[in-house]
Amino acid sequence: MSRNLEGRARRAGRAAAQQPLEKQRIRYELPVYDMLSPESVERLHHASMRILSEFGIAFYDAESRDILKSHGARVDGDIVFFDPEMVTACVAKAPSVFTQLARNPENNIPVGGNAVNFAPVYGPPYVLDADQGRREAKLEDFINFVKLAYLSPYMHHSGGTVVEPADEPVETRHLDMVYSHIKYSDKPFMGSVTSAENAADTVRMAEILFGAEAIRENPAVISLINVSSPRRFDDRMLGAMKVYARARQGMVITPFILSGAMAPVSIAGTLAQQNAEALAGIAFAQMIEPGTPVVYGSFLTNIDLQSGAPVFGSPESQMGLYASAQLARHYGLPFRGGGMFTSSKIPDAQAAYESVMVMLPAIMARTNFVLHAAGWLENGLASGYEKFVLDCEILGMLHTWSKGLDLSDEALAMQSIAEVAPGGHHLGTEHTMRHFRTAFYRAEMFDYNSAEVWTEAGSEDSFARANKRVKKLLASYEAPALDEARDEALRDFMARRKAESPKAS
Amino acid sequence: MSENNDLTQIETSELLVIIHEDLYDGLADEVVQSVNELLRRGMSPYETLTQGLVAGMDVVGVDFRDGILFVPEVLMAAKAMKAGMAVLRPLLAETGAPSIGTMVIGTVKGDIHDIGKNLVTMMMEGAGFKVHDIGINNDADKFIAAIREHKPEVLGMSALLTTTMPYMKTVIQALEREGLRKEVIVLVGGAPVNAPFAEAVGADAYCRDASVAVTTAKARLEERRNAVPV
Numbered sequence A: 001m002s003r004n005l006e007g008r009a010r011r012a013g014r015a016a017a018q019q020p021l022e023k024q025r026i027r028y029e030l031p032v033y034d035m036l037s038p039e040s041v042e043r044l045h046h047a048s049m050r051i052l053s054e055f056g057i058a059f060y061d062a063e064s065r066d067i068l069k070s071h072g073a074r075v076d077g078d079i080v081f082f083d084p085e086m087v088t089a090c091v092a093k094a095p096s097v098f099t100q101l102a103r104n105p106e107n108n109i110p111v112g113g114n115a116v117n118f119a120p121v122y123g124p125p126y127v128l129d130a131d132q133g134r135r136e137a138k139l140e141d142f143i144n145f146v147k148l149a150y151l152s153p154y155m156h157h158s159g160g161t162v163v164e165p166a167d168e169p170v171e172t173r174h175l176d177m178v179y180s181h182i183k184y185s186d187k188p189f190m191g192s193v194t195s196a197e198n199a200a201d202t203v204r205m206a207e208i209l210f211g212a213e214a215i216r217e218n219p220a221v222i223s224l225i226n227v228s229s230p231r232r233f234d235d236r237m238l239g240a241m242k243v244y245a246r247a248r249q250g251m252v253i254t255p256f257i258l259s260g261a262m263a264p265v266s267i268a269g270t271l272a273q274q275n276a277e278a279l280a281g282i283a284f285a286q287m288i289e290p291g292t293p294v295v296y297g298s299f300l301t302n303i304d305l306q307s308g309a310p311v312f313g314s315p316e317s318q319m320g321l322y323a324s325a326q327l328a329r330h331y332g333l334p335f336r337g338g339g340m341f342t343s344s345k346i347p348d349a350q351a352a353y354e355s356v357m358v359m360l361p362a363i364m365a366r367t368n369f370v371l372h373a374a375g376w377l378e379n380g381l382a383s384g385y386e387k388f389v390l391d392c393e394i395l396g397m398l399h400t401w402s403k404g405l406d407l408s409d410e411a412l413a414m415q416s417i418a419e420v421a422p423g424g425h426h427l428g429t430e431h432t433m434r435h436f437r438t439a440f441y442r443a444e445m446f447d448y449n450s451a452e453v454w455t456e457a458g459s460e461d462s463f464a465r466a467n468k469r470v471k472k473l474l475a476s477y478e479a480p481a482l483d484e485a486r487d488e489a490l491r492d493f494m495a496r497r498k499a500e501s502p503k504a505s
Numbered sequence B: 001m002s003e004n005n006d007l008t009q010i011e012t013s014e015l016l017v018i019i020h021e022d023l024y025d026g027l028a029d030e031v032v033q034s035v036n037e038l039l040r041r042g043m044s045p046y047e048t049l050t051q052g053l054v055a056g057m058d059v060v061g062v063d064f065r066d067g068i069l070f071v072p073e074v075l076m077a078a079k080a081m082k083a084g085m086a087v088l089r090p091l092l093a094e095t096g097a098p099s100i101g102t103m104v105i106g107t108v109k110g111d112i113h114d115i116g117k118n119l120v121t122m123m124m125e126g127a128g129f130k131v132h133d134i135g136i137n138n139d140a141d142k143f144i145a146a147i148r149e150h151k152p153e154v155l156g157m158s159a160l161l162t163t164t165m166p167y168m169k170t171v172i173q174a175l176e177r178e179g180l181r182k183e184v185i186v187l188v189g190g191a192p193v194n195a196p197f198a199e200a201v202g203a204d205a206y207c208r209d210a211s212v213a214v215t216t217a218k219a220r221l222e223e224r225r226n227a228v229p230v
């Protein structure tokens, strides 16, 4: 090989090493921010116990009420009253850490303890990008967001309803969603909750993929059970909950509270109510199946009391997040909260500020499961393509500082300091040469150039850069191989279920 | 006006201003007292309604829209309006005067999001409508039973899920089957709903928010009342 070619090969090797795309698990190694004193936690706990024992929680499902009654709850009409000791005893049966399976075992995630996991946006019926603007989401968009989450080294999870695909029939679209997560990603995913039947289909598909026994040992899906605040569980959520609990699948039990409308206008009152609602759901899940994995969820924000619109990114929601996480830790439960929330319609300054203002508390409260960690826009009504990759950039930064400060000898770099005389520079020390490629996080979505260079390159803002990035990522996507036999079994199952659907022609 | 003023000593024009202010402040008892005083003086129920209550709530509506009043204030004003309407409604019926309107509203089957529906109910009551809120998760039979029972001019349906939105069409088809479709003005709303969707399911109009629900209901009723019967 000529000297020249050798040099080229070496340079190419370097460029490859520059791709920092190794998969990362986050263990949050920094101190956890406890906003409340132990006495404050007790005070909230007692208020919640009072709500559970004196005011009660509505369960709109007869079988659920029977289960609660047989475990000692008092039932009056739809309302269920819980004895505090009974609640705490049931809650104590929930594991404080569990593992969710992924079809690539390297992507299994620990939920609980020090682990922080990021999952994409959930639920929006619309999508937004710079090329086509805001439009109804289709299955194609769903698959695109699954691919983007798969491609991000900072995303631990494939999520659930990353968008609501309106071009698929309502009766069967849950099958397409679950299948798309399995087919286009090898990260863990979430199940359908819109009915007991859809939940049962999800469990069946997970069994086909992992085997029936494996998923009883460790959950293969984690699903979002929302409490319909104030103080009510509806029949659909309870239907899904019974199916998942009996199958020992993971659930995030989340009171979704807009303070002012669904709870008092004060953070304290909202926290007491949220805590009561979450504990009621968690206790119920443990009654059905002791030890079934659950996450204490919080989705606490407020309405704008002037207009009635939901507000995302308010300072009250940020304080609520710290306190909620602390309550979950108090009961020894994994915690879900936060997300890159915003009320903005486009990925503008409002979107960026609000999102980061919620993500910082989410991290510092050591949130174990961060749903909506990328892509959220417009109060959850739209998933943004560019917003998704911009959010992933921030997730990368959070990955970096969650690891905490390295104070090893190598990091203290005394040798390097000694080597450089006063007024010299560190650009070429041995220490620098060992670390320069990975020493600092390099954002790809942000621009660090001089104004001249930036102007010459077309004066792009981050929105434009993100648009290019989305296209590049989707073009580069290669599907992770899926076992043929299993894929066929999954497709057979879907075809059969679709044929059975009342809408099938 | 919480002071114990003797209402009989106050001039009618001033009393109307007092009603407007008491509505604005959400003082239900005071509104009822003033309404009774106007009726005692021989003002017709219809004039009491339009010059007293409706004129007062118009100001509330404008100040809500312009960001001066907060939702809880509008709620209290609507409650005061409702109290005044409770006095006037039977008298309006007796005198054959046009009432403002009756509405049935609920969220459709499978949908339990109800904050938006509650806001709409509040604003409609504030505008003087009699609203029968049939709650969440209503199938077509429940909507039909409520329409048969309350004979509303307006039907409001709320849905926030793209999975439950199509059910609005099911309800509208059921109304047609039962021969009730022409009886009611169908208004639909909810965050993901839009005008093309409303048209596609055969509704009369889409309402972006609670204030728009009020203006749309009023306008459509007006059109209907003025329409020459064929």
Ligand code: B1M
Pocket: A122, A123, A124, A125, A164, A193, A194, A224, A225, A226, A227, A228, A229, A230, A234, A236, A255, A256, A257, A258, A262, A308, A309, A310, A378, A379, A380, A381, B110, B111, B112, B113, B114, B115, B116, B117, B119, B120, B155, B156, B157, B158, B159, B160, B161, B162, B163, B187, B188, B189, B190, B191, B192, B207, B208, B209, B210, B211, B213
């Ligand atoms: C004349 O008739 C009219 C006229 C005008 C009308 C009208 C009727 N109805 C409304 N209007 C209009 O006037 C009102 C006032 O100006 C306005 O009403 P709105 O209701 O739009 O506004 C309210 C004042 C405030 N807005 C709200 O209260 C809704 C806010 C969001 C965040 C929301 C909430 C709070 C909730 N949720 Co739900 N939730 C979301 C919502 C996202 C969003 N940004 O809208 C949405 C709608 N939810 C969603 C989902 C997915 C779900 N939710 C669920 C549950 C819940 C809670 C129960 C936790 C809670 C509601 C509690 C309650 N008591 O209502 C679940 C389903 C429950 C069910 N069976 O219905 C669940 C399926 C979650 C899950 N576990 O998977 C998404 C919908 C996706 C889709 N398929 O379309 C969603 C966009 C959020 C998201 N990204 O996930 C106008 O729309």
